[in-house]
Amino acid sequence: MTKPMLSPFCDYFWFFLTLPVLSIRGIQEEGPPDDQLMRLDNMLLAEGVCRPGKQGRGAAAAAASTATPGGCPNDNGLEHSDYRAKLSQIRQIYHSELEKYEQACREFTTHVTNLLREQSRIRPISPKEIERMVGVIHGKFSSIQMQLKQSTCEAVMTLRSRLLDARRKRQNFSKQATEVLNEYFYSHLSNPYPSEEAKEELARKGGITVSQVSNWFGNKRIRYKKNMGKFQEEATIYTAKTAVDSPKVRGLGSQASCPSMPSSSASGPFPLTSSGGALTALQTLASLRPAPGVGGLLSQARGGWRGKRRSTASLVGDPSSVTPDASN
DNA sequence: TACAATGATTAGCT
């Protein structure tokens, strides 16, 4: 590029124009700038930073600040208010910067064009040359824009991982979910391993995911086994509950296929769950000893249910536990 | 604020 004869003021801008744009991280390695720009625009759109049809076109910060973040599936209110507030800040900064860049680009283009026109009195300057200069200026500014977009994307991603990370933002399950899970657990105490279908049903009823159901049962089994005493009261409550409302729970589990004998009532290691109700439960509560004839199963549970791994043979004498999912 | 409860993650096992 031949340096045109410009004023000292323009020397400064000439320096700007000749700055390499290669320093923009990732752009060169990730394909043509247009593709990269499109990806960034899509991402900003998905994150709710810009709005459809307005990507990079100077959407007003004020208007944008009230927009609902589009890319946040969990954006359901108070628990993410912090996220939303910070996203809104990012959005404002993004749009005001973008606006500044665009204005600077317009002003600089006008300025350079005027200077070239002035120069044309001294030496011949073709319209093509002016066009080329304008193109170069726009190219520089769009690469700056790209950098801005990239930084914005990074900021949003960091914010998301910090504030919306499921593990860090663990929430206790709703009462409904806990009840549903506990009802199943205590009514299937002899074999508290819900089948895939039962897990799905529990998940649906509790408004949680299947993997959350699996986690819950994993935790529950281990914690129950470790400290059965602590759970006695809870067991009594749910036993009484399911005794009254047994069809509800029975409907979930395959073990409940024995209508007259809830799985854990006579067979399980924890006779608290007898459909006979609170009396047996309280008796056991007092002694913490199994009802006659169930000692073997109690020790089995104390050593670990070893649920799905349990062979059908070990369930002999426990007809209610011989279920489709137990025999898997 | 300390501590218990609890949901999620991980390593190792079958």
Add this chain to the structure above:
DNA sequence: AGCTAATCATTGTA
């Protein structure tokens, strides 16, 4: 793949 056991990290509570 699904389980246990240990552990982490957050939430709830006295």
